[in-house]
Amino acid sequence: MKKEITLQTRREFLRRTVLGSALSWTVPAFLSNTFSALQAEAAASATQITTGKDSTILVVLQMAGGNDGINTVVPYANDFYHRARPRIGLKAADVLKLNDNVGLHGALKGFKDLYDGGQLSVIQGVGYPNPNRSHFRSTEIWQTASDSEQVEKHGWLGRYFDNACAGADPAVGVAIGNQLPEAFFAAKPKGVCFSNPQNYRFIANGNETEESYKKLNELETSGPGMSSDDSAPDMQNSGGSIAMLPAGMPMTGGRAIDFISRTALDAQHSSDEIRGIAARVQNQSVYPNSPLAGSLKLVARLIGGGLPTRVYYVSQGGYDTHTNQIPTQQRLLQDLGDSTKAFVDDMKAQGNMQRVVVMTFSEFGRRVAENANGGTDHGAAAPMFIVGDKVKAGLLGNYPSLAPQDLFQGDIKFNVDFRSVYASVLENWLHTKSAPILGRQFPILQVV
């Protein structure tokens, strides 16, 4: 069985990767040189090469700004809660009850439906030791899965790509947005990002321009690379060409240009493929009208079109509710629940739901006590949501105590390290060892 996977992925590898598809084009010299090296690397990789249409898929959903977890998964029957939040505390009638103590924010109808359908797992009290209350730093900690005191260069998904996806298609990770999230930063950069598939392309004013662009970016290297003495046209007043620098100088400029040339090929391939899929595949459910919904719609189409992606990354912003929190959080959570539900319906209609898991995170929760402006300030632990057909549905873990004597500087204490959640998703969903990626072995939770 294991062997079959290897063979299958080897074929996939040849068919889908830049190296494979380059075979049907003109193979640039540097590619043929690195081909065998990369192939060996892929074969030596401890886990299966992660391309293919049938693999499991993780969608990471960032709730940026620090979502107030306490008003999201609400301890509506808790006196301490109402005492700490006289103005913004949610009453029993305002929540969607999960049990006699805890309910979802009333706007999360989409999540309640998923919960009732056994597709939503709510992990309570997730955080990390020595919580940092800076957006920037805490986001970085979540993105790199580092300890609070340690600055880590690469992202946790980047390390997953490095460890488990050598030789995979560049589109093994897709982030919807203009920037690659820090979670994708890797020793060997991989993953593509774009906000609008229509702009993720070479924008040409005419077919000839487009043709010329392709030629300029696909050509086989002729000899040593850029320029050579005899082919150099006269440069007026130039005092000599660059070839008059130290003897034997390679004109390619070495590895930097090789890397960019490869990326140029990746860009050309993936932009054609992604735009093709985006134009061909239709969404099969009704989404709200929001940036998050737009991102998830795009992810659904790319999954439907068979892009060989293992990790998608989408983001929803605006959770930094220091003032007048009620209407803002209402709008954001409504959007979150409805968009996610629509995405699940879409996946179901495609027949892909059993392959997909959505995981949310936010850089921190918020202070237990409300502030003077009808909002909440930066806090620590908060719940995470995991959505999928194969998740262990229900409320997992315990709600952290809200009793004043149990708080740390006004915040609830975490009881699940977020890296345990990452480890569980890596091992039980993406089927790879988590310790090499997360730096050490975190306890595995039965969530997926």
Next chain:
Amino acid sequence: MLKPISSDRWNYSAAAHLLNRAGFGGTPAEVKSLSERGVDGAVDYLLDYEKIPDPTPDPEWAKPDPERMQHLADVIRHGTPEEKRQLQQEYQKQQRQRITELRGWWLQRMATGPRPLQEKMALFWHGHFATSMDKVRDAYYMWRQNDIFRRLATGNWQLLLLEVGKDPAMLVWLDQAQSRREHPNENYAREVMELFALGEGHYTEHDITEAARALTGWSLDRQAQSYIYRPFAHDTGEKTIFGKTGNFDGDDFIGMIVAHPQSAKFITAKIWNYFAGSEPSPELNEALAAELRANGNNFKPFLRTMFRSEEFYSPDIVRNQVKSPVQWLVGSVRVLETELPPPLVSWGMLRQLGQDLFAPPNVKGWDGGVTWITTNTLLTRYNDAQALVQGSLPPLSAGDFGGKGAGNGQKAMRALQRLRVGGVSVEKILTPEERDDNHAIIASLQNRLFQTNLKQDQQEALQEFLDSKAKMSDADILTAIRLMMSTPEYQVT
């Protein structure tokens, strides 16, 4: 090591390399004029920039505003929630406008200013002491820090560490402003050793704890908007740092860092990497560090030796550096003799390309090198090239303009409709004779854009493109320029 390059190897191409790296590149005429100075003259010209007057005025708000700070403090203390909210909104709006203006102001200095090396060093220090407006939240503080980077661009290492450490932006950025002897904050103590001056492995956790105690007292006077030493916050006890014990203060600690043998190695490796585009070999690093120490930790004589050295012009260095987004944008503007796009557009471009000035991703700064290049940023460079060359706007979306509310993005987009990008003038960059000959067009543009030639096949593709035009218009030539910029080769320098 670090022997001067012999004069027979100094030529147009070497001068172009120097101008690309020690500055942001230039026109063929500028390269020619630099090459005619000889290597020593060229390096001196770039490095002794104080001789060239720089009349650029500072932004008019670039000064402390104690009255305003007092007003802010009053409202925060006594105002109603509504007043506070209103003031906060007003303040945020003002700061957004100022930081946009500041970004444009700095880019303009790089693109048209007379002292490219000074700006290039300022950009190095900004990436090195990577400080972000996201936390500092005061454009005046960001300007002040930028001014230190410019003033001490090629100055003394110890003086620079002291001035940067005691400057408001850094005091806020790494929380030194909040450090008290009862609760020393270790953030700055840690980063100054790990990221600014020594590197991991050259200090202990205990050194951090003790250094944080030494640094207590360095603080920020928020109303005066300047550094203040608070004797009552300072821990006067004995500390042990790097194995030495004494009643050290912050200045002592910085002095001990600079005296540490690793310090010169650390900073010269980083400077070499910035200008040469790769890590120095251990032997070269030793030589570079020795050179800095021999010059009393002053960067100017060190840079003079470095820019004249054989190593700097070696084959694995020349044309082997990925252009940073700023280098790409500013260099393109300089080499094409066009104008910098308006600040909002430049900002949008640089953000999309991954180098948002005054907002580096974290305290480590930009990773640089090949990490500038992703499929997305490469296509974005290719498309932005069209905007620069043809004067049409790049495909930006409202989200590119940040701001947490969508409203800011929408507003920026509306403002954008009224903006235009310069575009390239064909008469400026091609002579009439060149203009009439497709072969000459390609030769001339290659010389301008690459100072060398593209691959033969690429030249043929361009030739084909030009030959396909029955009657060549300026627009066709601009498209050819854009195509040349839409190559992997244009992304390196």
